[in-house]
Each structure stands twice: as structure tokens, then as C-alpha cells.
Amino acid sequence: MERTVLPSWIQQAPPKWGIPASGKLSADEYKVICSIHLVVTLIRVWGYENEEGPQSWPFQMLLNFLDLVHSIHVLFLRETSTKLWAYYKVQILKYLRTVLELFPDVTLALNHHLAVHIVNDLEYLGPGHARSTPVFERINHRLQEIKKNGHQGKHALECTFQYTDDPR
Template identity: 75%
Template sequence: MPGKPKQHHVNHTLRILVKQLLAFWEGVYYTRTARHRIGRKVFVVLLPIVCDTEAAIQISGFAAHNHTYFCRRCLLPISDIYNLNPESWIMRDPVKHRELAFEWKVASRARRDAIYKTHGIRFTELMELPYWDPILFTVIDDMHFGYLGLFKTHLREIWGIDHEKNSGDGLHPDLSDKKRIKLPDCAMGESCISSITHSHLSVFSDLLAEIWADMARSVLPSWIQAAPSRWGIPSAGKLSADEYKVVCSISLVVTLIRVWGYGNKEQPQSRHFQMLLNFLELVRSMHIIFLRETSQSSRAYYKAHILSYLRGVLELYPDVTLASNHHLALHIITDLENMGPGHARSTPVFERINHLLQEIKKNGHLGELISQTCLLVLLIVHSR
């Protein structure tokens, strides 16, 4: 199906799945299995929904990322997205959410629009499962949130990497010289003031050559996929999630510490040195997110560094608007507490299936596509 499916298309497909899951919630008795000759009663439940944000809000019935109530965990309005104090956020109530979802199901079109506009909630067929909690079970996928979210946003939106622009210090060229902008310091409930100097947005136009040279001199372990040797220019194409990981957590760390750190005579007063420290806070945070274990101390470490990063972004780049992923960066701690490390529910394996399916030349033969899909799923299940 080309493009994004409509909500009623999603529910139509989910209805088939939910019908089977309801039977397994009560238990389905198999007269004989490979290990139990006299039969076995089987129970199956659906818990986490693992997908990117766009798919998650459709499957689970939440509002889009630009809605007033953009977050699927709390009721913080998008106008207060700069609030970095989680203790002040009002969490969504699963009971009230379920009531509104079923009200949406039987309501008129006008009432449905009103519920969606006021609460950011729609009905999803998964709500028919009596145990399913859309707030808890719609997890934040670490790959789309981290590598294709925070890393990509920092490079593309905050630093504005563009080899054709003049180099600058990450501030927007439209800001007048020494313009002062008040920013909300959400942790303290006060305002901080930053002095802005006129500059071009791009940070790396004069550093890309340095980064490429360091990459050419670097020897990576065989299990790490190297990024394109001349990434950052259109001919190199888009970076994949793994390539963003390598660029941000290895290549940039090596070069920026050398150039903005040890090679900077004005540190620590220079802006570039402060930008380096801020970026390293993000790298430290992502390192914790992608560990294969979690603990109370590691989550506290992550929270401290991600808060430091977000506050630094507000101070260093006052013209940048925080994105929904920046807000979710503080909610993902709940997923680590409830679901454990993310590697068992991360999406790279499913993205590989999608890529392989896109490579199949089906020529309109749906049966061939279905058989290939089943084969791919079986191969991946056995490989895990």
C-alpha cells in the first residue's frame, strides 16, 4: 500500500488480529503438540507495540506529533514542550483513556473530531483486548528515538550540516547581532538569557574535510559498519541508523575533541568548546540507552546527562524548537524500568524485513509476496 494507511485501514487489519488474540486470552486447547502428546492449553497476550512514532500513534490511537497533546505518555501541551521537569507533568490515565476511546468508537463524526481535538485520542481495535494498556505498552523504539531521532536532529536541525554553507557556530543567520532572547529554564521555573552573535547556521562546512580525513585514518572493528567516507554531501546519500551511530558516537567524537577541545586555545570559554561538551552529553546518554542491561544507577546516570544535554540545547541554540523526541527522551526511562533493555524489542530486525520485502519483484503477484514474507519471518525467528 503506497503512502501512510488511513486509520480505518489500520483498524480493519487489527480487527483480524484482535479476534484471534481474544480467543488466546481465554486459552486455546491443542489436542497434541510436539512436546505434549496429551495436549496443552495455550495462552497468548500482546504487550509492547514496537514500531516508529508515526506507526505507533496510528496503531495505538494517539494524536500526531504536532497535536496540542502530542505525547502518548503525559498531558503536557505542546506549547510547554520546553518544560524539562518530569515531576510537573500530568500523566495520562489509562482508565479515562479507555473510556474516551470507546466513546470515540460510537460517536458521530463531529463528536469524534471534538474528542480528538480536546484529548488527542482515537479508538483502536487493540482496545478490545481487556488487558491492553495503550499508554504503557506503546513503547518508545530506541533506534528511531536515538539514532534516527536525537542524533539525526542534532546533526541536521541543530547543527545544520551543509557543505555548501559558510561555517558558523550553530546560530541561525536571521538572528540580529547580539540579540538577547529569553528562554524558559524549566527545571528552575525561571528564565535564562543568552547573548546571540550573528552567524551562519551550518557548523561543519569547514570541518567535514577534517572528519573525513580522521575517518580514513581510523581502523574500526570488523563488527562495526563504517559510514560513507564522504557523508554530509548529497552524493553520499542518506545515513542509515547504524551509520548515524558510527558518525555521532565515533567519528565526530574523535575529530571534535581534537579540533574543538585540545586544538582550541580559547577553551573552555569558547562557544565551540561548550558545543562539544553539550554534544558529548548526548553521546553519553545514547550509550546508556543502547546497553544490553539496565539498573537504577544507569537510569539515574542517563537522566542526569540527558537533562544536561536538553538544557544545554536551550541555552546554546535559542532559535531551535525542541522536537517530540526531546520530550520522549525523559519518558524512555519508564520503558527501561518496565520493559528492561531495548535490544529485545528494537526495530532493526523488522526494518531489515521491510527492506527485503521492498526488494522482492512481485509484479502484482500477491501470493508470491505472502510466501516470501512467511519465509523471511521464519528465517529471522530461527536466527534469534
């Protein structure tokens, strides 16, 4: 990560993102880690053929992760088209099929199902950046910082609905 040169418009991920002291990652930090840093790292760790060749489990895991990265990349673009919708759908379905092959005991979650329907969002609502909500993410983060003990107090309702810089 230290040697990776990122364009100026991409936010650097925290250097020690895997430890609790680094705190929660933002959506942008997850995006950078998963689409850049993990790609480089996993190719170095899992990408070289071993005695089993390209059929090895780590290599298949790498290919599966890259299918996910390819599909998500379409969602980050600032434009969309019928070709991109089709590409996204092929990649996300390939990713999900391979998840089930690699992990036969896993049951797909609702998010996996919804990921297939993002094609409809791209078609009817346009590129993902047009409906991105970083402002709301910051507000949610501030709301999570509010100290609370689970009991309703005299001003609990007012504190919930009034956004202030004082996270009491």
C-alpha cells in the same frame, strides 16, 4: 575515519557519508558516525582551548554533544540498572538544558520530550537491543524503494501489502 580501527562487530560507516551520492544512512551507520567518528573529529576541531578558554562557544558545543553521546551510550548497552537509568536521565537533561542555553531561539521538539521518558522504557522493557527492529528498518527501506506516482492503480493495494524482491 580511514585511520580509525573499529572492532569487527561494528559496521564501518560509508566513507563519504556527507554527500547525496552516498544515499541514506542506516540507523547503525548513524550510530557509528555519531558515537565514534564525530566524537573523534569534534574533539580535534572544537576541543582545544582558544583565547576564550573553556567558555568558548565551540568548546561548549562539544561538551553538549558529548552529553548527548553519553546518554545515548546507555541505550546501546546490553544491560540496564537503576544506576544506568539515573545516569541516562542526568545526561539527557543536561544535554537539553545546554541546548536551550546555546540556542535560545530553539524550541524543543516532541522527540526531546520523549527522550526524557526513555528511562521508563529502560525500567519496564529492559535494554534497547531487546526491542531493536533492524528487520523492520530493512522492510521500510524496501517499501521506500517502490516506485509510485501517488495514484491508486489496479494493483496498488496488493503491491503495498505484498513484500517482494521486485521494487516496482
